[in-house]
Amino acid sequence: MEYRKLDKSFYAREDTVKIAKELIGKYLLTDIDGEGVTGGKIVETEAYLGAIDKASHGYGNRKTERNKNLYKAGGYAYVYFIYGMYYLFNVVTGKENNADAVLIRAIEPEIGLDIMLKRKEKAGRGKGGANGGINRITSGPGLLTIALGINLRHNGIPVCEGKEPEKLNIWLEDRNVNIAGKDVIETPRVGVGYAAEHALLPYRFKIKGNKWVSR
């Protein structure tokens, strides 16, 4: 069976929470600077609902230089830098001028392990010891971007058209992995306590018992 790249119609829908849930079990892949294909299965996501969501960078339709890519139509990457150290990768959803997006929080590394390990060592993350490097190589939103080679260069590029700069490819695929509904856990988001009541909504999804979810 052939792997199917997710296209615009997948991201352009209006129910971002549903998209976040459906992304569990899909594959996130990159091919950067000719280093080869890297990626794996998505095991954790979070939905951010733009204008009505205090935790979103697009709350109240605030528009700035930094978050302008949030307002693109579904199917674009929104990457931004945080804590002086990490890039976080989101995929924009919904229609143009709607600031909805899904944050990819963790993947299960499967493709291009050696390349991802090399990137992690290069970034000086973790002990890199006997197996210290591999165990949490993509288990968290700040880590998976390191492993996949994602940074601000990718902010605003499309993830569903193959025609972008050849050394700067990010896309998502359906590899026919079906995660049973009972194995997907919904929880409140983390790290957004300032968002008050919005922090409590169950917009975070992860695969139950999966070793690669963030902590």
Next chain:
DNA sequence: CGTTGGATCTTCT
């Protein structure tokens, strides 16, 4: 074990 602080940059107040 659990908790804490440091790293270090962008954005908005």
Next chain:
DNA sequence: GAAGATCCAACGC
């Protein structure tokens, strides 16, 4: 000038 959609290592119990 402060705080953030984070991670890790060093500490204290």
